[in-house]
Amino acid sequence: MDCSYFDAGVCRSCTLMGVPYAEQLEGKERLARDLLAPFGDAVWLPAVASAESGYRNKAKMVIGGTIEAPTIGILDEAGRGVDLRECGICAPGIRAALPVLARFVARQRLEPYRVPERRGELKFVLVTESPDGELMVRFVARSEQTVARVRAGLGWLQAELPQARVVTVNLQPEHKAVVEGDTDVVLTRESALSMRLGDVSLRLRPQSFFQTNTDVARELYAQVAAWVDDVSPASVWDLYCGVGGFALHVAAPGRRVVGVETSREAVRSARASAAAAGLPQVAFRAGDATAFALNAATAPELVIVNPPRRGIGADLAGWLEGSGAPSVVYSSCNPKSLAHDLARMPSYRVRAGRVLDMFPQTGHMEVAVLLERVA
Structure with a gap:
């Protein structure tokens, strides 16, 4: 992709502008694998590429x-x-x-x-x-x-x-x-704006977070849903759930799903989407993800976390480590903070991973991993 703004020096936000896209994707995949190599012999699925331009929604x-x-x-x-x-x-x-x-x-x-x-x-x-x-x-x-x-x-x-x-x-x-x-x-x-992703429609209200690359977000939700179905848990938490993207995609008969998000507007959106889809077994709570986990009486069989760039932090990582939850799916926009969090959770190993390129022309990426408890 070429950009006249970048060439003229008036905008340098896209730091990889001019680098061949295949090279960008290869570099991101290599970085993610190197950072996460100490945490298990993961099966890495092929990276999900994006359109090089016109991708930001x-x-x-x-x-x-x-x-x-x-x-x-x-x-x-x-x-x-x-x-x-x-x-x-x-x-x-x-x-x-x-x-x-x-x-x-x-x-x-x-x-x-x-x-x-x-x-x-x-x-x-x-x-x-x-x-x-x-x-x-x-x-x-x-x-x-x-x-x-x-x-x-x-x-x-x-x-x-x-x-x-x-x-x-x-x-x-x-x-x-x-x-x-x-x-x-x-x-x-x-x-609210209807964000239709295949069989799932998410209602996006003002001040609600949604992934900036719709096509790659669709692939991310599908990948996480496939991992969850493979594990087949009876209970799931979706922490930092936003407008409920993961929670609604992993909903299944007999599976209890709870999403937790600080933004009340996002929770309103998620509840409306669940009601419209006829999913009474999916519930959403407004509140801090870490506080929710620390105050819970029991842990679910699988936890999904999709935190901001800083990661889940020591308190939630420590809770997961001691929770006994058999499986975790971690979707991260910062593989460095993901690695820091995994170092705090030695009982989990990376079973599978995938790079999803939400942000072509930049050094940012999304990395999703499936963790399983081994100790």
Whole structure:
């Protein structure tokens, strides 16, 4: 993949841009295998490749420039807006939407937030595309002033961008390195985006996490479901469950599944998806995954963990080590933290592993492993 932004030096976020894709994938697979080699003689399945471009189903774009000429992309070192509306890793539907959103910003006179001066109103626009081409558009702003302006122009936006099924304004008044605030004001009739993945449809609400590469996410869920079915546990926990992707994919007659997630919005999404799918045996709890495990009376037969980049940490790893749970599936976006966690769990060995390339053109990857208790 070639990128004019990268070649011009205005954006270097994709650190592997220009490296042949086969070489990227081989390097990621080699790194994962080397890091996890001390933890068992795993059977490594072939890596799951991605499309090299157009794979991201979510764009987090900084709004810069001026009201009359807004930029939509990133900020440079001086805090000035750099326009990236033609970013090649974004899904085509998102790329088509970004110029419309830039015109909307100018039309509604939404003043871009100026980081160096700490002045202005609109900070980000977040756009997510579903497998069916529908969009969730979220404006992140400092105050409810933007809510009124976006609401006033909503008719124009939906006429120009009819695929925008969900439009919200997220309120983030503080000047700090946190993209979103706690409050989303939903301006459309629909408040959730349907993410259809084969036989499972996930309802994505604002502030709910979903994997950024839909095609590879589909493969990830299928792989984990196959491993779980091979183990055939009667009870499963899905910790850090997000909108319930793993929990809903491993649901089966006679199998009790519980998902745990800190985001209440994500839990609402997961419960709605389970109800729509007719899966009463799948339950979801809002809360901290580690606290849930430490306070549980008994352990399930299999635990799925899908933590943030920092990993599950010493407390949850220690609980798993002493839990007696026969099997664990660990899906990680950081093989280094995965290795650190496995070092804290010597009773488990890696039985099978797979690299899934969620993030072409970057050094990031997803690694999924099936662990079995051997001591």
